[in-house]
Amino acid sequence: MKYITHPGDIERESMAIIERNTPGLANWPVMEQAIVKRIVHTTGDFNIAPLVKIHPRAVASGLKAIHQGCTVFTDVNMVLAGLNKKKLAQFGIRTACRISDPDIAAEAARTGRTRAMIAIQRAGTLTGDIVIIGNAPTALFALCKLIDTGAARPALVIGTPVGFVGASESKELLVALDKVPYITVAGTRGGSTIAAAIMNALLYME
Incomplete structure (x- = not known):
């Protein structure tokens, strides 16, 4: 059995297959196509493309934040773990995740709220930053509330929480707010790998 072994050749062939088989891909603007292709590549599913929702300012706002060395x-x-570390370093981008902080865990145990939710509530204004929520619907609900009240104003929200309890609804709320640029995948599907793939797609758009 013959198969491709060169990493570059594997990726090029993968993208060529995606371009041939993804419904409606050609209807997306070129930069947004790159995001959709990364999502399809990560999931191995051509039919996820119609579920992708990209705010008209998402790419421009995300790239501006990246080039300004956002958090x-x-x-x-x-x-x-899924983000391209070399690209993050190239742009001087800082990363933060407080879900494992002892004070976050202590408050979660005391209040009965999720650690992800509390971490977002304690993240500050997030002005000019990129927020990526790939797992916890409660975190996205909390972020949406902060955005709606003006307490947070990130440059971009990548919101792809996954699951059957609150995931679809939290993403619907993000889109309905329409107060900050966003990239999401409608419905119950999502996850950390999709979230990281979206961010990496932006990082590759030098």
Whole structure:
């Protein structure tokens, strides 16, 4: 059995297959196509493309934040693990995830709220930063509330929490608010790998 072994060749062939088989891909602007292709590549599913929602200012706002050396704040460490470290360093981007902080854990135990939710509530204004929520719907609900009240104003929200309790609803709320640029995947599907893939797609747009 013959198969491709060169990493560059594997990626090029993967993207060519995605371009041939993803419904409606050509209808997206070129930069947004790159994001959709990364999501398809990560999930191995051509049919996820119609679920992707990208705010009209998302790419421009995200790239501006990246080139200004923003902080990337994530809900879980798994998202951080999937980000391209070389690209983050190239742009001087700082990363933060407070879900494992002892004070966050203590407050979660005391109040019965999720650690991800409390971490977002304690993240500050997030002005000019990129927030990536790839796992916890409660974190996205909390962020939406902060955005709605004007307490937080990130440059971009990548919101792809996954699951059957609150994930779809939290993403619907993010889109309905329409107060900050966002990238999301409608419905119950999502996860840290998709969230990281979206951020990496932006990092590759030098």
